[in-house]
Amino acid sequence: MSIPPIELINVTKTYGEFKAVDDISFTVPEGTICGFLGPNGAGKTTSIRMMLDILRPSSGSISILGAPRALDVRRRIGYLPEEKGLYKKMTATAMIAYFATLKGVPAREAKTTAGQLLEKYGLGSFQNHKCEALSKGMGQKVQVLASIAHDPDLVILDEPFSGLDPVNQGVMEEVIRDIRTRGKTILFSTHVMSHAERICERVVIMAAGRLIFDGTVEEAQSLLPRRVRVRGEGAASTLEQMHEVLSSSPSTDGREGVVELRLREGADPQKLLKNAFEKKIALEIFEVVDPNLHEVFVHLVGEDAREAAFR
């Protein structure tokens, strides 16, 4: 098995009394898209900065692409920070090329790549525009492209979707998937669960400096009980008697007479269907609903998540 691109072992970062990151350990396997989730102040940015060796952890160890310090392998890492800025007076091409050269790409090659990337992601006609003339969304795309122009093996994006309209969010997802297609590893932090749900294979969730989940999206979803929505005469009253069902309540999806049954952990919805069939209940609706990541997130981080979820 290959060395995981990101491996954190018992990493802690303290500022005086305050523990910004408290004893976290996780790994991100090669070639995966990993979502890094957590409410504001959870310690995501601090963790990312430690992975990049911009900050040193107070204790614990970090291995990035097999190296103890990210700076040793900086040419193989791409990074987009949370707050995005550009050199206002530089052109989009020059800006992307500059960051690529800092990562060791020869100047001429960097310039060519910059032009190609801008072309590919719909900014071809803005190549020679100064960054100050770009819209916020365009500027952000330029920054993302600047962080990947040297074709890094590991890409770390801090809040890549924030501030983008839905169309550009789609483009950003495309960028991330493209990187993955080339066999690279991506870690990105976000507050928007739908993005994570759509493109991530794994998620790492942090809250208040601690790691509260690390696993695949399916594993995360399995943390919450599944639900079954039913409609039909006597369906709800019969099925809610079953051992598998925890509770029932009218469905909130707006449809008349639909009842939502929450299942016990590990319960098989097929048993409910079988039971209804045996009891000869005329089912009009029988839907198995998997919990979404948002619900898992809210469940895991509780009240802390409120602020984050509505961002």
Add this chain to the structure above:
Amino acid sequence: MIQVFRIAQREYMENVKTKGFWIGIIIFPILIWMMIELPKFLEEQGIPTRHLIIVDRSDGSGDIARQRITLLNRQKILAGLQKHMADATKSQREEKMDEIDLDPDQLLDQLEEGLERLGNPDLEIQPFQPDQLVKIGDLLPEQMLLDDTQWRNLKKLLLSQLPEDTPEFIEPPLRFQEVLLPDGYSLSNSDEEIEDLMRPYLRSEKNLKFGEEEVELFALLIIPEDVLKTNTRVRFWSPNLADNDLIDGILDSLSEEARQLEYNRRGIESKDVAEVASMKVRSVKFNPNKREGDEKVGIRDKIRQYAPIGFVYMLWVAIFTIAQMLLNNTIEEKSNRLIEVLLSSVTTTELLLGKVFGVAAVGVTMQCAWIGSLIAILRYKAGPSATWIADLIAAVITPELLGGFVFYFIAGYFFYAFLFAGIGSICNTIKEAQNFMSPLMLLMMVPLGTMTFIPNDPNGAIATALSWIPPWTPFVMMNRMAASPPVSEIYGTAALLLISVLVVFWLSAKIFRIGVLRTGQPPKLMELFRWLRGTHS
């Protein structure tokens, strides 16, 4: 190291591309050009002739005033004539690189002889050297200017000495011209009446008639009776109280006349007084630091003594313009969070060094452009082989001065650059930076304040003490460079300066490392101190 180069390169290119950089490059030669051309231009435009009215109630004092006006007028013409002669003999003087010692007495004798022989074709006039022609104007006694015949002959003689192809000399307009009181008024009117009448003229509300022309009245001068004997005062009315040449000159002449009268009354021969008064003790200056036999101090030495002031000023301006540049773009990178991306690619030390070197290159470019344009302008203005520019360049391009300038520029720049970069790293806006800058500005003003008095006592206690304070070492030592300060001091202060540059680098790298990632309020002093002690991160 390649990263440092890349950052420096970008820093350089970005600064060089700004309008401010080019404005800075262009504005300097324009200013120099204006400094050279403007006085000349104003002179050529000339202050128009100023008109005045003299109300003379005394017995002859008005004529003394008029004589003074004639003198002022002829001095102006003489100045024009001198310039004319200087222009006409320019190429001749350039050929002669040696400085000629001009003996004033001998020159005047030659002039008087020339004046006597003028108009007599049998007697040959001993020709004047071009250098003598340029300088003779400064030596002429007032008496010679005031005597109409001598004055006429003098002009003729001097102009006859110029090369044949010299264009004709055009006399500049008179400086002062007396006009008469308006019709209907005369000395029979009282001072008050005349003053009331002239007020609107003095305020430029009305114009006077002078021949066919309408002219503005510049001044009204009322000379009271017995002005030379009693304590009565001359009344001088003028809307322009800044131009005192007229009234000062007239008062000088009147005072002189009053003194003459008094000498006579006391039975002292005024000729004796004049002779005694013309006695003057002169000096010849020597510099012990020069080679034996070559100790006499010439113009070159004078330029050399004052050249360091120019260097200090240039050093100061250069260091602070570019250190300020560094401060600004550190804050820019910090406030738009680019610094984080940079730091994922380079170490803080690489970033700091790259920025400092890049901006240094900008400064050096600017300096070279300035010095280059300065030399170009001087050469253009003075012709390809002008002696004085040779003097200037020879005076300035000595190993001590030039070497000193280069060393102190580099060391001083790095000292302040690291300091400014450190400050930039803890501030999010220029406004925040200003809080830190104001005490620093005060610190920086000191060498400017001492700049002019250090050459008076370059190796004195104050200069020596200031030399040992690292922030001031570059400026103060540069200032003293021409005076050959003790070698031990040169190397001692240089060593101390270099050590402080390293200390400032180390401190600011430490602050930079923490500061650049920090958002929000700039840190308090105590907090900075903790950073330096390393109890943070």
